[in-house]
Amino acid sequence: MNITLKGNAVIGQSGGPTSVINQSLVGVIQEVQKYSHIDKLLGARHGVRGIVDEKFISLRGVGPDLLERISQTPAAALGSTRDKPKQDYCERIFASFAKNNVRYFFYIGGNDSADTARIVSELAKKENYELRVFHIPKTIDNDLLVNDHTPGYGSAAKFVAAAIMGDNCDNASLPGIKVDVIMGRNAGFLTAAAVLARRNDHDGPHLIYVPEAPVSEDKFLADVEKVYARSGRCVIAVSEGVVDQTGKSWAEVIKANLQRDSHGNIELANSGLGDYMATLIETRLGTKMGKKLRVRSDTFGYLQRSFPGFVSATDAAEARLVGRMAVQYSADEANNAGGSVAMLRKDGAYAIETILTPLSSVARNTKHLEARYIVDGNNISDAFKDYARPLIGPLPVVDAFE
Amino acid sequence: MNITLKGNAVIGQSGGPTSVINQSLVGVIQEVQKYSHIDKLLGARHGVRGIVDEKFISLRGVGPDLLERISQTPAAALGSTRDKPKQDYCERIFASFAKNNVRYFFYIGGNDSADTARIVSELAKKENYELRVFHIPKTIDNDLLVNDHTPGYGSAAKFVAAAIMGDNCDNASLPGIKVDVIMGRNAGFLTAAAVLARRNDHDGPHLIYVPEAPVSEDKFLADVEKVYARSGRCVIAVSEGVVDQTGKSWAEVIKANLQRDSHGNIELANSGLGDYMATLIETRLGTKMGKKLRVRSDTFGYLQRSFPGFVSATDAAEARLVGRMAVQYSADEANNAGGSVAMLRKDGAYAIETILTPLSSVARNTKHLEARYIVDGNNISDAFKDYARPLIGPLPVVDAFE
Numbered sequence: 001m002n003i004t005l006k007g008n009a010v011i012g013q014s015g016g017p018t019s020v021i022n023q024s025l026v027g028v029i030q031e032v033q034k035y036s037h038i039d040k041l042l043g044a045r046h047g048v049r050g051i052v053d054e055k056f057i058s059l060r061g062v063g064p065d066l067l068e069r070i071s072q073t074p075a076a077a078l079g080s081t082r083d084k085p086k087q088d089y090c091e092r093i094f095a096s097f098a099k100n101n102v103r104y105f106f107y108i109g110g111n112d113s114a115d116t117a118r119i120v121s122e123l124a125k126k127e128n129y130e131l132r133v134f135h136i137p138k139t140i141d142n143d144l145l146v147n148d149h150t151p152g153y154g155s156a157a158k159f160v161a162a163a164i165m166g167d168n169c170d171n172a173s174l175p176g177i178k179v180d181v182i183m184g185r186n187a188g189f190l191t192a193a194a195v196l197a198r199r200n201d202h203d204g205p206h207l208i209y210v211p212e213a214p215v216s217e218d219k220f221l222a223d224v225e226k227v228y229a230r231s232g233r234c235v236i237a238v239s240e241g242v243v244d245q246t247g248k249s250w251a252e253v254i255k256a257n258l259q260r261d262s263h264g265n266i267e268l269a270n271s272g273l274g275d276y277m278a279t280l281i282e283t284r285l286g287t288k289m290g291k292k293l294r295v296r297s298d299t300f301g302y303l304q305r306s307f308p309g310f311v312s313a314t315d316a317a318e319a320r321l322v323g324r325m326a327v328q329y330s331a332d333e334a335n336n337a338g339g340s341v342a343m344l345r346k347d348g349a350y351a352i353e354t355i356l357t358p359l360s361s362v363a364r365n366t367k368h369l370e371a372r373y374i375v376d377g378n379n380i381s382d383a384f385k386d387y388a389r390p391l392i393g394p395l396p397v398v399d400a401f402e
Numbered sequence: 403m404n405i406t407l408k409g410n411a412v413i414g415q416s417g418g419p420t421s422v423i424n425q426s427l428v429g430v431i432q433e434v435q436k437y438s439h440i441d442k443l444l445g446a447r448h449g450v451r452g453i454v455d456e457k458f459i460s461l462r463g464v465g466p467d468l469l470e471r472i473s474q475t476p477a478a479a480l481g482s483t484r485d486k487p488k489q490d491y492c493e494r495i496f497a498s499f500a501k502n503n504v505r506y507f508f509y510i511g512g513n514d515s516a517d518t519a520r521i522v523s524e525l526a527k528k529e530n531y532e533l534r535v536f537h538i539p540k541t542i543d544n545d546l547l548v549n550d551h552t553p554g555y556g557s558a559a560k561f562v563a564a565a566i567m568g569d570n571c572d573n574a575s576l577p578g579i580k581v582d583v584i585m586g587r588n589a590g591f592l593t594a595a596a597v598l599a600r601r602n603d604h605d606g607p608h609l610i611y612v613p614e615a616p617v618s619e620d621k622f623l624a625d626v627e628k629v630y631a632r633s634g635r636c637v638i639a640v641s642e643g644v645v646d647q648t649g650k651s652w653a654e655v656i657k658a659n660l661q662r663d664s665h666g667n668i669e670l671a672n673s674g675l676g677d678y679m680a681t682l683i684e685t686r687l688g689t690k691m692g693k694k695l696r697v698r699s700d701t702f703g704y705l706q707r708s709f710p711g712f713v714s715a716t717d718a719a720e721a722r723l724v725g726r727m728a729v730q731y732s733a734d735e736a737n738n739a740g741g742s743v744a745m746l747r748k749d750g751a752y753a754i755e756t757i758l759t760p761l762s763s764v765a766r767n768t769k770h771l772e773a774r775y776i777v778d779g780n781n782i783s784d785a786f787k788d789y790a791r792p793l794i795g796p797l798p799v800v801d802a803f804e
Contacts, residue, residue: 169477396710
């Protein structure tokens with residue numbers, strides 16, 4: 001190891017927050033203290049927005065107690081942003097870096113953030129400005145390429161699995177049909193985690209719908225009717241990104257219909273998939289069966305990514321690790337092209353290793369739930385359970401008579 | 403103590419489940435083992451429904467390991483019911499009791515269940531059938547009379563406070579306006595618990611609306627505008643039962659308007675308060691301020707009463723205690739009129755004691771959030787924090803830079 005490039009570093013957080021994104025931040029802050037190639041460590045307020053506005057806070061002197069509390073805090077402690085910089089925005093980022101002698105840029109985020117990192121990195125190269133850009137993975141969607149899984153996923157998945165576990169008990173207690181809408185517009189990993197709530201064949205979730213497995217209204221209702229006939233109840237875990245037989249998102253179709261129908265002052269633009277599915281069951285299935293069905297829906301919403309005090313210990317540790325590793329990689333001249341820290345799973349008992357992969361390999365594109373994890377278009381396989389269980393760790397204890 | 407009445411006992415669970423209602427069930431099962439006045443202990447499936455259908459399971463022989471797991475399980479392990487028996491239904495309950503030599507009836511539930519217990523008790527007296535009826539308190543709404551607070555409230559309140567804590571971090575991270583809808587149709591206790599999420603003046607929830615403090619759309623929007631102008635963001639905790647200046651529930655007004663407006667195949671009868679408030683802010687406040695506001699809403703839904711592995715230890719212990727105490731009271735001939743177990747708070751450091759209060763004293767009517775706990779119609783007082791904190795116990799750690 002031979003570090004020739006010295007200067008300041010900027011760290012930022014981007015995109016939808018997670019419960020453990022601050023673990024990665026703290027990992028970077030802690031690891032930087034061990035090295036001399038980084039002088040100032042500047043935290044950018046609200047990601048790239050804070051870089052162009054030069055809103056930085058100094059992170060070198062933050063005490064260990066505050067760091068420990070920050071690491072347990074959900075959502076981006078530096079502030080996040082939804083800005084997706086184009087060329088001119090990236091030029092302003094670059095100008096801010098040059099002005100502040102920033103030579104290292106650590107950016108925690110998903111595939112969009114990796115792409116921002118890539119553009120900035122290429123711009124610096126073109127300008128002959130030595131800048132080393134390291135992307136640190138983060139997303140509850142678990143949809144980054146190269147990675148076996150992503151920091152943030154395990155904790156969100158733990159929340160979802162536990163929530164469905166409890167909701168299944170509630171539904172067994174007061175039987176009916178329950179629709180639970182889970183985050184994930186394009187990838188079904190988070191919704192698939194609902195399967196871990198099931199201890200036996202009686203337990204919900206009885207049906208699981210992910211964006212990768214299109215389902216029509218007719219098929220959906222037939223599925224529900226079948227489960228209800230067998231069990232007298234039905235717990236449904238559905239991804240917000242579920243698509244119909246034509247490949248269109250249910251949510252978009254609902255929204256388009258709502259806007260067309262709206263003639264009041266208030267347009268219920270946020271009206272959701274859960275309400276729609278519940279109403280569909282009440283009306284169409286209820287009419288068909290000739291009875292008033294008890295149907296409810298919940299949309300788990302932001303709690304999935306922000307609920308504190310209920311993280312996966314494995315996820316928290318891995319999120320910390322990828323932060324530390326980014327700094328370690330930055331200290332090695334061999335990595336002067338920068339890159340994205342990625343997590344690979346080792347063979348055998350659960351363990352991971354990190355690699356540094358080119359920014360372009362994780363930028364922009366997303367990973368989808370593999371076909372082998374999907375069963376009959378409405379269920380999730382045991383192979384997925386084996387994949388996801390170690391990421392989530394122990395779930396709460398529940399049991400039932402009989 | 404001199405127990406003259408011997409026979410079988412029935413235990414049932416009723417109404418909306420909680421995270422700790424099974425603690426009370428287990429408390430009864432465990433305590434019964436110490437006494438000889440109760441022969442069989444029959445668990446009624448789905449409350450009064452299981453009594454009239456004679457769907458009982460024997461609870462005397464359940465092993466300690468299963469009991470311990472059941473006690474940690476949210477929602478009613480025996481099954482619950484929404485049935486509110488009238489006279490003839492109560493006569494069928496009574497007939498089932500007489501047939502099965504049931505002399506003790508333990509009913510875990512809220513004020514409706516206390517009323518059922520009262521009717522059945524009076525019916526038995528009229529028929530000269532010796533029956534001792536004990537109501538065991540349970541409700542996340544915390545709205546039972548006589549009681550300082552109710553089992554189930556502390557855990558739901560802990561969930562709400564933690565959820566708002568995390569959501570406030572999320573909102574600080576990606577600033578905007580966030581509406582969080584919390585359970586409680588008539589009483590604001592659960593929504594008020596959101597105040598415990600606030601560590602300082604910057605933290606959300608910035609506005610808290612409970613059913614006891616009517617608020618008009620204009621006042622609501624003015625409140626939000628003021629907070630947003632000061633902080634650039636706003637987290638709002640609102641009870642599902644919030645009422646307008648005329649005393650009408652917002653949710654009912656919204657529902658009536660929706661049904662009037664609907665001319666599609668699907669009537670979004672479940673469309674909610676959160677969506678409505680968010681849209682109201684986006685349209686009216688957004689227009690007034692001449693900008694596109696980032697507004698989101700979440701409805702915490704059933705997770706508040708069913709999320710496992712996140713209960714208040716105090717709440718769990720108290721729920722177990724009221725179950726045990728019901729059996730102890732039943733063993734004392736002095737309590738041959740039956741009654742409802744109630745929790746009173748002692749003076750000084752937090753501690754409770756139980757009393758047996760007449761069934762009629764907790765039946766039907768509900769308690770409301772006291773005026774002294776409400777500040778300016780949109781906030782909750784420090785006195786409430788002092789009241790609620792010991793019921794909830796420690797909250798997760800979160801912190802922020804600066």
